[in-house]
Amino acid sequence: MTKFEPVLTRNTRYPDSEKIATYLAHGGYETARSAVKMQPDAIIEMVKRSGLRGRGGAGFPAGVKWGFMPTDAPQKIVAVNTDEGEPGTFKDREIVERDPHSVIEGVIIAAYAVGANRAYVYIRGEFFLGVKRWIKAIADAYEQGCLGKNIFGSGFDLDMSVHRGAGAYICGEETAMIESLEGKRGSPRLKPPYPAQIGLFGLPTLVHNIETLACIPHIVGRGPEWFAGIGTAESKGPKIFSVSGHVNQPGNYELPLGISLREIIYEYAGGMRGGRALKAVIPGGASTPMLTASQVDVPMAFETLKAAGSELGTGAIVVMDETTCMVEAACRLSKFFAHESCGRCTPCRVGSVRLYEILERIRRGKGQKDDIEFILEIARGIDGNTFCPMGAALVNPARSAIQHFRDEFEYHIANQRCPVSGKPN
Amino acid sequence: MSMGEPNAVHPPAIEDPRKRAMLLAALYIAQEQNGWLKPEAIQRVAKRLELSEGEVKSTASFYTMFRLAPRGRYHIQVCEGLSCYLVDGAETIIAHVARRLKIRSGETTPDGRFSLEVVQCLAACDLAPALKVNDELYGHMTTGTIDALLEKLHQS
Ligand SMILES: Cc1cc2nc3c(=O)[nH]c(=O)nc-3n(C[C@H](O)[C@H](O)[C@H](O)COP(=O)(O)O)c2cc1C
Ligand code: SF4
Ligand code: FES
Numbered sequence: 001m002t003k004f005e006p007v008l009t010r011n012t013r014y015p016d017s018e019k020i021a022t023y024l025a026h027g028g029y030e031t032a033r034s035a036v037k038m039q040p041d042a043i044i045e046m047v048k049r050s051g052l053r054g055r056g057g058a059g060f061p062a063g064v065k066w067g068f069m070p071t072d073a074p075q076k077i078v079a080v081n082t083d084e085g086e087p088g089t090f091k092d093r094e095i096v097e098r099d100p101h102s103v104i105e106g107v108i109i110a111a112y113a114v115g116a117n118r119a120y121v122y123i124r125g126e127f128f129l130g131v132k133r134w135i136k137a138i139a140d141a142y143e144q145g146c147l148g149k150n151i152f153g154s155g156f157d158l159d160m161s162v163h164r165g166a167g168a169y170i171c172g173e174e175t176a177m178i179e180s181l182e183g184k185r186g187s188p189r190l191k192p193p194y195p196a197q198i199g200l201f202g203l204p205t206l207v208h209n210i211e212t213l214a215c216i217p218h219i220v221g222r223g224p225e226w227f228a229g230i231g232t233a234e235s236k237g238p239k240i241f242s243v244s245g246h247v248n249q250p251g252n253y254e255l256p257l258g259i260s261l262r263e264i265i266y267e268y269a270g271g272m273r274g275g276r277a278l279k280a281v282i283p284g285g286a287s288t289p290m291l292t293a294s295q296v297d298v299p300m301a302f303e304t305l306k307a308a309g310s311e312l313g314t315g316a317i318v319v320m321d322e323t324t325c326m327v328e329a330a331c332r333l334s335k336f337f338a339h340e341s342c343g344r345c346t347p348c349r350v351g352s353v354r355l356y357e358i359l360e361r362i363r364r365g366k367g368q369k370d371d372i373e374f375i376l377e378i379a380r381g382i383d384g385n386t387f388c389p390m391g392a393a394l395v396n397p398a399r400s401a402i403q404h405f406r407d408e409f410e411y412h413i414a415n416q417r418c419p420v421s422g423k424p425n
Numbered sequence: 426m427s428m429g430e431p432n433a434v435h436p437p438a439i440e441d442p443r444k445r446a447m448l449l450a451a452l453y454i455a456q457e458q459n460g461w462l463k464p465e466a467i468q469r470v471a472k473r474l475e476l477s478e479g480e481v482k483s484t485a486s487f488y489t490m491f492r493l494a495p496r497g498r499y500h501i502q503v504c505e506g507l508s509c510y511l512v513d514g515a516e517t518i519i520a521h522v523a524r525r526l527k528i529r530s531g532e533t534t535p536d537g538r539f540s541l542e543v544v545q546c547l548a549a550c551d552l553a554p555a556l557k558v559n560d561e562l563y564g565h566m567t568t569g570t571i572d573a574l575l576e577k578l579h580q581s
Contacts, residue, residue: 084548085546085548086546087506087507087508087545087546087550088506088507088508088546088550089546089548089550090548090549090550090551092548093548093549124548125488125490126490126547126548126557127548128560129560129562163449163450164449164450164453165449165488166449166452166453166488166489166490166491167488167489167490167491168487168488168489180449181446182443182445182446183443183445183446183447183448183449183474183484184445184448184484185483185484185487186487186488201443201446242550242551243551244508244511244550244551244553245507245508245511245512245550246511246512250508250550250551250553251551252551282507286507286546316550318507318508318511318550320511324511328510329507332505332506332507332510333507335545336506336545336546339545340545342487
């Protein structure tokens with residue numbers, strides 16, 4: 001295995017990586033300095049050619065989204081989504097705490113390209129250290145002339161501020177995040193209109209995940225061809241994979257998209273704990289369908305995971321070995337979603353709780369004969385019938401666990417105990 | 426530990442004509458004073474931002490980090506998410522903290538020093554099992570490190 005030279009996490013190996021002095025000492029802000037002298041259209045074209053797709057979960061082509069921003073609007077906004085709350089995911093925490101300046105640089109370039117003069121950074125409320133570091137980072141960037149009026153003498157102005165979330169997973173959904181930035185409850189808005197049309201304070205708003213924006217200085221600095229040279233046909237560039245669960249070395253690993261799940265688990269994350277056998281993997285965060293051990297050679301890319309029946313999502317890999325009860329796993333994930341439903345629409349509000357309750361009773365050895373069918377029926381009732389994509393997401397743990405491990409569910413119900421632990425849970 | 430300061434909008438940050446957008450920051454600052462949002466604090470925020478009290482309370486109640494009732498001086502949040510569970514952690518850790526403090530999730534010790542809350546993923550799954558005390562994150566917890574941590578908090 002040839003070592004992959006880190007791109008997005010290259011700075012985090014330095015001590016004091018969050019400080020502006022460290023960033024400047026390693027060539028920081030040079031790309032933004034030249035970018036604000038380029039034609040905005042040329043930058044959008046570069047991002048399109050790079051093939052960059054959003055890292056927040058949905059994988060929408062970034063350049064296309066930039067192209068949706070109206071050119072004639074007098075006021076526009078860029079909003080950075082760092083509400084990271086998808087269970088299993090901890091990549092954004094690393095960037096937000098340890099490399100704020102590379103994101104600020106990405107935001108400057110994005111804002112200049114789409115003609116925005118105001119940027120908001122929305123940080124998950126629990127990331128207290130990140131919030132503190134961003135306040136300092138933004139102050140330092142102003143002081144160095146990287147933010148504020150007439151940036152790098154280019155005539156381009158950009159103001160930026162940090163906003164602290166307050167504990168609600170749904171605020172990661174872009175329209176809910178906008179509501180929250182406006183000081184309201186984080187209830188998703190109906191789309192269309194998309195944020196690029198009507199976003200924060202009714203203004204066209206470009207929303208991106210923090211990891212997506214961290215890619216921008218590299219695309220513009222090293223060229224879109226360089227970026228597109230990493231990855232697969234439809235998934236370009238480096239990606240931070242968060243690996244947790246039954247591996248020897250859980251952590252964030254920045255690797256090229258398209259690397260196989262097997263390589264990540266066995267060569268980077270130190271292999272399976274205690275040498276036990278792999279049983280199941282969640283490849284892209286709690287809302288993506290589980291895969292089984294037999295699918296471990298799948299390349300970690302948007303198109304290949306889709307073909308395998310799952311999604312790349314946030315690239316958060318949760319590894320489960322042979323000692324894991326799949327009813328327990330599905331139950332825990334469903335509990336999360338039941339707790340985080342914003343309550344706006346009935347299928348999600350009621351359905352998520354019903355799903356959790358049924359899984360919980362199967363787990364306790366109190367399952368009833370038709371419970372599996374019941375779960376699948378509730379899942380059908382939720383999927384496609386909710387106001388925001390959370391509905392489609394929340395059925396995935398239960399539905400994929402049943403799809404791959406139905407016998408385990410049946411055993412729990414028939415024998416009132418777990419086939420893995422032997423115990424009534 | 427100050428919670429107010431990081432929520433103030435950054436000084437060079439410009440105009441915000443839309444007062445309402447200040448609500449979350451204002452609630453954090455108000456909460457800092459007593460450790461929770463007293464009804465008087467809600468009233469003050471409502472007045473300052475020209476909103477109704479109901480509106481402020483409804484918004485505050487949507488977010489888990491705003492406290493509409495008092496909590497312990499040290500609010501301990503233990504993660505029960507899947508990754509923390511998988512490393513034989515979550516259950517043991519939750520049970521141990523509960524036993525040591527003699528409280529269950531959602532409760533506060535009679536002396537007001539500690540409160541316990543079982544939460545979902547803290548985005549620290551690499552540090553599983555993880556917990557937080559107020560704004561501080563602690564990873565790779567064992568019954569031993571919990572005892573040491575509680576001892577330290579008892580003394581302080
Ligand atoms: C329920 C839900 C939660 C989400 N949470 C996040 C999140 O925490 N962070 C994030 O960047 N995107 C999240 N998203 C995706 C955003 O809506 C949006 O697609 C993304 O921020 C766009 O940025 P990108 O194009 O850079 O990926 C979530 C979506 C849904 C439906
Ligand atoms: S699907 Fe769930 S989270 Fe989304 S709007 Fe409906 S209730 Fe809220
Ligand atoms: S599951 Fe515990 S921190 Fe993510």
